[in-house]
Amino acid sequence: MxxxxxxxxxxxxxxxxxxxxxxxxxxxxxxxxxxxxxxxxxxxxxxxxxxxxxxxxxxxxxxxxxxxxxxxxxxxxVITFNLLDTxxxxxxxxxxxxxxxxxxxxxxxxxxxxxxxxxxxxxxxxxxxxxxxxxxxxxxxxxxxxxxxxxxxxxxxxxxxxxxxxxxxxxxxxLFQGIMDLESGRVSRPEGNSKEFLGKVDEDADLPEEVAEEIELAKIGYPEFDxxxxxxxxxxxxxxxxxxxxxxxxxxxxxxxxxAPPPRPQPADGGEVTPDRKDVTGFIFKVQANMDPQHRDRIAFMRLVSGTFNRGMKLTPSGLGKPIAVHSPILFFAQDRELADTAEPGDIIGIPNHGTLRVGDTLSEKNDVRFTGLPNFAPEILRRVALRDPTKTKQLRKALDDLSEEGVIQVFYPEIGAQWIVGVVGQLQLEVLISRLEAEYKVEAMLEASPFDTARWITGDAKALRDFADFNKMNLAKDRDGDPVFMAKSAWDVSYQQERNPDLTFSGTKER
CATH class of the missing domain: 3.40.50.300 (P-loop containing nucleotide triphosphate hydrolases)
Known part of the structure; x- marks a missing residue:
């Protein structure tokens, strides 16, 4: 299959x-x-x-x-195509x-x-x-x-x-006339998308000489398909x-x-998982909230890696530790949805949930595998978030957590100071953030300059982390998982702290 x-x-x-x-x-x-x-x-x-x-x-x-x-x-x-538009x-x-x-x-x-x-x-x-x-x-x-x-x-x-x-x-x-298949000599013409066999181009009087020469050069000058x-x-x-x-x-x-290749093995702790493995395994690579704003839905997208999935099957998410029954898995046909009774390796299914599943989670029957390779990257732009209506603090927290889970933004909660900080790769993400806060969460917010230029996740010995925190509270925050983050004013600041704290690692990526 x-x-x-x-x-x-x-x-x-x-x-x-x-x-x-x-x-x-x-x-x-x-x-x-x-x-x-x-x-x-x-x-x-x-x-x-x-x-x-x-x-x-x-x-x-x-x-x-x-x-x-x-x-x-x-x-x-019959081939099943799973198309992901990025x-x-x-x-x-x-x-x-x-x-x-x-x-x-x-x-x-x-x-x-x-x-x-x-x-x-x-x-x-x-x-x-x-x-x-x-x-x-x-x-x-x-x-x-x-x-x-x-x-x-x-x-x-x-x-x-x-x-x-x-x-x-x-x-x-x-002068556009059509597209030639270089192997067979067929030409697909714009009118009706019909195909006509022309034979060798150097014997075909219908093609202009310069076009025939160009095709011959293309066939000779580039390697054959392998x-x-x-x-x-x-x-x-x-x-x-x-x-x-x-x-x-x-x-x-x-x-x-x-x-195009059929489903390939996927990297995991302890080695790759192949599609022919009998038990069901998969991982969440995307979470999307509010695809249907009227129902405030939240869909986790799972790539099935191995096994045959059946609707109602119980799978254990690595982030939860206890099995959940997947009763309403979804297949997507453009804007339409259908319940997925079964799914095979390579298929993408949507799993409705209320915050149980997160990007990076592995789902499996035996709970004995963890897929790897879904990182967060250090943001290139940092901004403070200011509410126009201070009574909407709770709604803002929920919105920022949801949108950071989707990957629209990253959110950091400073150890000192009330204003939360969002991090993005590019300016357009900030526009999407403001638009979705208003449209989906009814929260009006402004973005203000942040005193920080970049962020790094900190890992290392527990004592070294405590000592570092004692001297750098003004520059410390937690991400939505509660992991410590160093908020740096410049790349030089990161290098300086790394040099002074050799027992700590200041990482620009974090495995989800």
């Missing part, structure tokens, strides 16, 4: 067409019947995978979403990193006109940190853009990987297309079905 799953993420910088591609993949897979266009007007403007108010207002994705669809492969076997903005790279822990491969979407942008590089680095195999989809080839060879060279330079073009635009911009090299993270196959015009999307689905 595990070979019938393809669990993958879509990543890109903003405006590359990631959300549009996501919706066309869902459309081709039958999960939705009408793809919402981000640039449309009125109600149609709401993309199906962007459910949050601020996403619908701005036309961008700021949180990861999960969608499932099925499609038959070339041999008629935030495109670099300010949400931590959420993207956690999402990548739950997938077996990724599609990187690149705008043919813009090429590689600085934030694209950051997303690629995140992907490489997770050793996730990448398929590259160069989008918007129906518009005027950069030369194909320049784009391929940029991808190779950024990834430090071999690139292998699997298809090629036959004319671009105003499945093991791709799955090992040493090569990226490259496809060209236009998500908006639903062009090249079917070829991309076929590539995911044929080449």
């Amino acid at each position: 595990t070979n019938s799953r393809r669990t993958f993420a879509i990543i890109s910088h903003p405006d590359a067409g990631k959300t549009t591609l996501t919706e066309k993949l869902l459309l081709q897979g039958g999960a939705i019947h009408l793809a919402g266009q981000v640039k449309a007007r009125g109600a149609a403007r709401r993309a199906r995978s962007d459910w949050m108010k601020i996403e619908q207002q701005r036309g961008i994705s700021v949180t990861s979403s999960v969608m499932t669809f099925e499609r038959a492969d070339a041999d008629g076997n 935030p495109g903005h670099e300010d949400f790279s931590e959420d993207t990193y956690r999402t990548l822990t739950a997938v077996d491969s990724a599609i990187m979407v690149i705008d043919a006109a813009k090429g590689i942008e600085p934030q694209t590089r950051k997303l690629f680095e995140v992907c490489r940190l997770r050793s996730v195999p990448i398929i590259t989809f160069i989008n918007k080839v129906d518009r005027e853009g950069r030369a194909c060879f320049d784009l391929l060279d940029e991808v190779a330079d950024m990834l430090a990987l071999d690139v292998c073009p699997m298809s090629w635009p036959v004319g671009m911009g105003g 499945l093991e090299a791709y799955r090992g993270g040493d090569l990226t196959p490259v496809y060209f297309g236009s998500a908006l015009k639903n062009f090249g999307v079917i070829e991309l689905i076929e590539a995911i079905s044929a080449y």
Whole structure:
């Protein structure tokens, strides 16, 4: 059963067409019947995978979403696709990193006109940190853009990987005529997305001479596709297309079905856990509150690693220590939900709960495994939170705890001083925080400058920790787990304290 799953993420910088591609993949897979266009007007403007108010207002994705669809492969076997749409903005790279822990491969979407942008590089680095195999989809080839060879060279330079073009635009911009499959010689034309076999390009009179030469150069100048090299993270196959015009999307689905790896082993204490292990294991990589604001729901997203899950099964969360019955597991089909009676390794299920499950929790039948590799990262921006209405302190505490659990922010409670501090990677996260505080929790708050520049988690000998705390109370806080955090005014401050306290570790990451 595990070979019938393809669990993958879509990543890109903003405006590359990631959300549009996501919706066309869902459309081709039958999960939705009408793809919402981000640039449309009125109600149609709401993309199906962007459910949050601020996403619908701005036309961008700021949180990861999960969608499932099925499609038959070339041999008629039904493949279940678990698609995770990630935030495109670099300010949400931590959420993207956690999402990548739950997938077996990724599609990187690149705008043919813009090429590689600085934030694209950051997303690629995140992907490489997770050793996730990448398929590259160069989008918007129906518009005027950069030369194909320049784009391929940029991808190779950024990834430090071999690139292998699997298809090629036959004319671009105003001359756009279609996409050629380099292996078979078929051309998919924009009109009706039909396919025509052209044979060898040097014998085909329908192709302009310069186009035929370019295709020959692409076939000769780049390595042939190697499945093991791709799955090992040493090569990226490259496809060209236009998500908006639903062009090249079917070829991309076929590539995911044929080449993307089935569920892979996951790292854990004591060694990897393989999909063929008989008992059920999985881990929580995301928690989302208020997906349905009318019901104040809270969904924990679990990646199933091994075993066959059945609805009603009792699993033990590592953070709780006692088993819970999972009565209402959810599968996501765009904005629709269905109860999941069963799930196999690679599947993503949503578990409704009221704070029982947290990001990083392992769920298992035997409670004898702990999955690893879901860290928090030290924030790059720190701000104090000030309430406009001081009577809303309790609501603010609840909101900050919820949003920090989701990964929208990190929250720190100073040992001295009443104002709580939030930490984020980028400015846009602060805008999302203020928007969601007001929309979902009815809390109006302001953000003020913080005297601190960064934060580090402190670990070490208990006596050394007490001695350090006695002399540094003004710079100490606790995170939402109650773990000690050193609030530093500069990077130099961190280095200075580390040098003075060799028995302590000042860490920029913390395993969740």
